Amino acid sequence: MALPLWKVKRELKRLVFQLQDLPRRLRQLPGQLRHDKTLAEYDANFDQATRxxxxAALxxxxxxxxxxxxxxGLPASIFHTIEYLTRxxxxxxxxxxxxxxxxxLARLTALCWQVLERPNFGYDFGGYRDGLRILNRQGVTPDxxxxxxxxxxxxxxxxPLAQMEAALEAEGLDGLGLNQDQKLRRDASGAESFETRQLExxxxxxxxxxxxxxxxxxxxxxxRMSSDKSYTIKHGEVGFSTCLMERGLRLKGMIRRQEFLQAMEEAGVEDLRLALDYAVYADEHHARDGAALLAGYDGSPDWRAQALAHVKAVALRRPFNVGFPLAADRLFGTAYVKKNSQAFFHRMRMQILRGIDSGLIAPPPPDLLSEFRAMVEDYERNPPANAERTL
Known part of the structure; x- marks a missing residue:
């Protein structure tokens, strides 16, 4: 039986990406070959490498x-987060x-229970690993x-934390995240279903x-923490959730793609128009399609059907809360905003700021809003030369 065209296209894109990524992988090969030794030396010298x-906190x-x-140096948002967690x-x-x-460092220790200084080895998952190592050493078993x-x-x-703690209890969950990845799958008959994957x-x-x-x-x-970013994403971010779910732990994200698309199916035509008005695109053909839909808006059932198909196409390819920040805010609220330096995320922050200024999105506290606005304005003046995906 012949493979569906969409599957052929997907595999071709995957092959092209792998070929394009080959030079980077070859450059990283020497470090990967030394990895086991590097990790063993780090663990053996952990107490000398860290502090x-x-x-002051209990x-x-x-x-x-x-x-x-x-x-x-530490921006105000770090202290905002710590004070919120402490409350x-x-x-x-x-x-x-x-x-x-x-x-x-003095301001930080005044608010925290403990502070661990470590080399930037293994990205965030390396920090997670070492922080948990400290808790285990101290015999700390939190509730x-x-x-x-x-x-x-x-x-x-x-x-959002109050909501998450309540959901953890009410739904008998083992773990919650802010966002949980879901992929649309099609079986041989073309029937669609969502595969729930890792917590971000x-x-x-x-x-x-x-x-x-x-x-x-x-x-x-x-x-085995590593300073290879693709390794950390695959074995850390994806591997962690996969390991827990495969062993029977119940994990859930507060926002998920399936719920977003279901809500869009039920949205009124004006809500869809606003979703497109505040949309953010990483793909030029989607941007052109969105602009054409907005220009041709007439409120008709046919326009609504086209807009729904467009929203689904974009939301299945890119993070839906980044692509449609106003629509996601109306459905889930905006519990968090990514600081990712890619242009796609910058445009999302611009649209959120536009929504705040127009009264359509509730603002964060004043200090946080000032930092948020300053980052948007600074990015406009000085876009980063190498904007990478962050974990």
Whole structure:
């Protein structure tokens, strides 16, 4: 039986990407061959390579492990996050993947329970691994455990942690994330279904039982952290959730693609027009299609059907909350915003700011809004030369 055309196209794109990525993989090969030795040496010299600093905050039954990478010093949003976690009863273990000026370090230790300084080895998952190593050494077994990094403004608006803790209890879940990846799958007959995949790795909330589980502990004891970004995404971000779900732990994201698309199916035509008006595109042909739909808006059933097909096509290819920030805000709220330096994410932040200024999106606290606005304006003046995906 002949393969469907969409599957042939998908495999060709995958082959092209692999060929384009081959030079990078060849450059990284020597480091990968040395990896086991490098990791063994790091672990053997862990106490010499790291520094654990006691903070002023008291320990408690809930712990938040926050990995920080801020080579230019700590922005206000870091303190906003720590103070928010503390108000919810979390003792914060901050893991620094880069040195900080003494003034910033003093402010940090005044708010945190402990601060771990470490080399930037293994990206965020390396920081997660080492932070959990400290907790295990100290015999800390929290009733709730948050693992997160500083690649998001959190919380951007509302009280998402209260919602997540309530959902953890009410639904009998083992873990929650802010966003959970889902992929659309088609069987041989063409029938569609969603495959639920990993929690995005910038925020996890776990029950105490989940954090103590054999699956959780086995993953981290066996995790071979690496400073290869593609390895970290595959074996860290994707591998972590996959390991837990395959061993029976119940994980869920507060926002998911399937729920978004179902809501769009039920949306009124004016809501769809607004979704497109505030849309963000990473693909030129989608941008052209969206502009044409807006220019031809007439409120008709035919326009609505075309707009729905367009939203689905874009949302299945790209992160839906980035592509349609106003529509996602109306459905889920905007609990967080990514700080990713890619232009796609920058345009999303511009649209969120536009929505705030027009009164369609609730603003974050004033200090956070000032930082957010400044980042948007600075990006416009000085777009980064090498904008990479962040974890």
């Amino acid at each position: 654990l600093i006691p903070g 320990p408690g039954p809930k712990v938040a492990l926050l990995v920080i990478y801020q080579p230019r 919810h009863g979390y003792a914060v273990l901050a893991v620094l993947n880069t040195p900080l000026p003494e003034g910033d 709730r455990l948050i693992i997160m990094n500083d690649s998001v403004w959190f919380p951007f608006q509302g009280d 790795s910038y925020f996890f909330l776990f029950s105490g039982a989940a954090a103590r589980s054999e699956a959780f502990q086995a993953f981290w004891q066996g995790y």
